[in-house]
Every structure is written in C-alpha cells, then in structure tokens.
Amino acid sequence: MSLMEEITVTNIDHLGIVAGLIDEIGIVSIINQKLGVDNREKITAGQVIKALIINGLGMVSRPLYLFSQFFEDKAVEKLLGTGIKSEYLNDDKIGRVMDEIYELGLTNLFIEIGLLVIKKFEIETKYAHLDSTSFHLHGEYNQIEATENHQKKPILITKGYSRDHRPDLKQCVLDLVVSSDSGIPFFMRAADGNESDKAVFGEILTEVKKQIKLDSIMVCDSALYSQENLKLISNLKWITRVPMTLKKAKEVIELDLEKVKIISSTDPVIQEITRLLQEKGYKWLEQNVTYAGIKQRWLIVESEPRKKSDIQKLESKIEQEKKMALKLAKKLETTGFDTVTQAQNYLKSINKKLKLWNVESLEIKEKILNKQSIVYHHHIKIQPRVSEIERRTLVAGRFILGTNIESNSEIKSPEILWNYKNQQACERGFRFLKDPHFFADSFFVEKPQRVETILFVMSICLLVYNLGQRELRNTLKRTSNLLKNQLGKPTNTPTLRWIFQCFQGVHLLTINQSQKVVNLTEERSLILQFLPSCCQKYYL
DSSP: OOTGGGEEEEEOTTHHHHHHHHHHHTHHHHHHHHHOOOTTSSSOHHHHHHHHHHHHTSOOSSTGGGHHHHTTTBOHHHHHOTTOOGGGSOHHHHHHHHHHHHHHOHHHHHHHHHHHHHHHTTOOOSEEEEEEEEEEEOSOOOOOOOOSSOOSOOOOOBOOOOTTSOTTSEEEEEEEEEETTTTOEEEEEEEOTTOOHHHHHHHHHHHHHHHOOOOOEEEEOGGGOSHHHHHHTTTSEEEEEOOTTSHHHHHHTTSOOTTOOOOOOSOHHHHHHHHHHHHTTEEEEEEEEEETTEEEEEEEEEEHHHHHHHHHHHHHHHHHHHHHHHHHHHHHHTOOBSSHHHHHHHHHHHHHHOSSEEEEEEEEEEEEEETTEEEEEEEEEEEEOHHHHHHHHHHTTEEEEEESOOOTTTSOHHHHHHHHHTTHHHHHHHHHHTOTTTTTTOOOOOSHHHHHHHHHHHHHHHHHHHHHHHHHHHHHHHTTOOEEOTTSOEESOOOHHHHHHHTTTOEEEEETTEEEEEOOOHHHHHHHHTSOHHHHGGGO
C-alpha cells in the first residue's frame, strides 16, 4: 500500500463546536431513551438527529436538500461516533427516524429538551416571548387525514398570510416561545399555513401554562390583545402591545407627554434601564384602564427616533395627497352636474378619499348650455385638514403597551417597555432560521408530517445555537476576556456565527489510523477555552 493511500484528510471546521453543544445538552441520549436502541442498526436515532442538527448548522445553503453530499468530506466518526460512516445517513434511515420522532409528539419532546436546558444552564425565565412566522414550500401537499395507525392529524400546508412575501406558494407556520435570556426556545408548535395569530395566541399561552410550570410573564405583540384572548389567559401575567383600532387607545394616545417626569427609582437595575431607555429617546406615561373586564396598566410610549421617521413619512404623505387633491379638484371643476344635489354628493365622495386635505366648494355656478339645458359647476379650492395633521404629528412615534400586572412594585414602567423591546428575541430567532446559510427559504420533503419534523429540527438548531452563544458570552464576561470580532475589534459579545467562520479550515488528518487535528491555531485554541468542555474534546 502506498503512502498516499494511507493518508486521509476530512473536515471538522466548526462542526466540533456544534457536536459538543449537542452533547452538552444530551440530545442523543434523550432521543435514544424515547425510541430505544436496536443493536442491529448501524446508527441510532439519536445519532441521526445529531447529524441533522450538525447539517442544519453547517453553514451551507439548503442543507437537507444536499444532506447526502454534506457528510462525504466530514470527519463522521469523530463527530457522530466510532464506526459511523456517511453512507449510514441515507434517505431511508433519515425518513424512518423523522417519522418515529413525529409519532413521539414534537411539541412535548421539544418542551422536555427545553426545560432540561433551562434547568441545567440556569436560564432566566421571568419573561418569555411568543411569536410566529411562516415558511413557504414548493409542491402540492394534499391534506392528510388521521388514520387508525396515525391518530394525529398533520398540519395543513396551504396558502395564508405570508411573512416571506410569497403569497403564490403554500406555507406552514412555526410558533415559538423563547426566554428573554438569550432567546432560548422552550416551546415550539407547527401549525397550518393559514393560521391566524389573533385566533390562536391565547390558546397557545394556555397550553404553555398547562405543560410548563414556569411563572413567566408572557410578552407578545398586538395579536394577543382581544377580548377573547385576554379572558382566556386571565390566570397568566402578560405584556402586549395594544391595537390602535380600540376607541380607548385612540383617546389615550393623544395625552400630553411633554411635561411627563420619569419617577426615579432606588433600584440600581431600574435606574440603569431607565437611563438606557432615555438615552435612546424614549418617554412614557402610565394610565390605569379596564378592558374586557380586566384591570390593566397601559403605558403610552413615545420614541424620539421613531417620531422623526413618522413625521418624515407624514410630510411625504401630505405632499402626495396634495397632488391627488389638486388632480381631483381640477377634474371636479371641469365636470358639469345636472343638479346642485348631484354636485354636492360628488364633492362628498371625493373628500371621503382624502385624509389630510379637503376640497372645498366656494360656490356652485349655474351654466346654461342651451335654452333647454342647465349644468352646475363647482368653483373650488383645496385646504389642508389642519386638525388631522396636528393630531398625526402629535401621535407620531407613539404606541401603547398593556399589562395585567397591576402592582408597580412587581414590575415598573421602564421594565414593561424594556421587556417588550426584547420581543426581538423571537424575531432574531426567525431571521436566523430563514438565513440563506441555514435552512434557506423552502423545504424539500414531501409529507406534512416530515415538514413538522423539519420545523422541530430547526427549532432544536436555534436552541443549540443560542445556548452556545450565551455560554460563550457569559464565560467571556465572567473571566473578563475579549475576542476579536469581524472588524478585528475586541468584544465580549461575539456572535457564534463569527466563531463558526473562525474555525473554517480545521481538518482531521489520518495517517495509518493515527489521527491528528490540524490547523488548530493559537487563536482557535483560545476560543475553545471559553466554550463548554464537550466542544473542546472534538479538537483534541
């Protein structure tokens, strides 16, 4: 045998970090305990799920579509276990495991893993955030009914409101509940493509409360705020945005905030939150209201940057509508009407189209066309609707937050605003899931059940990623260390994506069955010191 035949080079890159985080959580053992281990099988269900997660976080476009090719050049035994070969990860095996995982109950399994992570890593759950997003799919996806062997009815892949701006395609929906602490997801739910947030958010939070014994304050957007939902979650604590369609909201949004004085607090945490919010140009006023029979505290909030942006948009809209009003006025002046009433009614119909301008008739002139025919013409001018423009200028940059926590000692006004702003924890998670280097913008599986399982795997990937980023940042802060970011500047809050990029080019060199990790530079070795020990072992 020649020397060349005794040497192999396979890739580890950042996948050792991913594999280590999966081990740190214990995902393989959880799956194997649920599904059992058949000694006749060359690879366990837990290892297959681990491979799916590694593939999902592999930083390649459309990972599942290219799954078979993905592991061809990877250090499979190092990442998945002794004796495991890439050919064991074939479509049949993956499909069977996905079907078995589906039958376990995806939401319950995810909750079990999420709660384990919360307990083991001491994730703060005082605040939790609920949100949803849609994923578009290609294909027909005909509806499948529950059968004797499959008692659960799969989700309906159908058209609905598309957050992806692809209304031409069918879609599915993913609901997530994440902690405000680093956006760690602990509840996921796959849903029909035409699901309405407003119709189900109350039910979801009720289900979360029933299955998860955490006394979290639930934070949502305005889809939660309806009489039906608020009554449904009356035993929960919540913070949500109040829809501006409510009559009461339209009244309080116009309250004077210019002379509002923010009450100082002796609590240093509240002091810091207040300082940061004021630096960002926020001011607020608290009001006690009752809606749907529930006593609440409303926070009328004004953002200075958003106000400037809204006023710019308003000024642009005023100019656009002025052009429209002039065009309508010109047409009106040249139109003859058979009667005065007809002329007046047409003027009214025009003004209904305008919000910021008003077409006024100075007089209606009578014009004789011939001895037997008379028509009526408007002599008009346009005027801005000053009161409406002033009202819109006043409320620019404003929104209302509501909570059913009446006690100011339990949660103060700055905390309400601060934790609502952390609703971005969910939005960041969804952006991550839709990144071109993650699961891209569509799925390549044919059965609705497997679509649900893909959503489960994606949610697990998000959990693994956010946990890894949290542990890295916490260790850097605790040890007062810094790492270089993309710009070469020291930071204690690097993204895990950047760390992944730093590990591109790490290989496993095998010579006559003797293995060595190569390209592990001093910088990479330093980074590994701040990651969990389970990550480090893959680079030894």
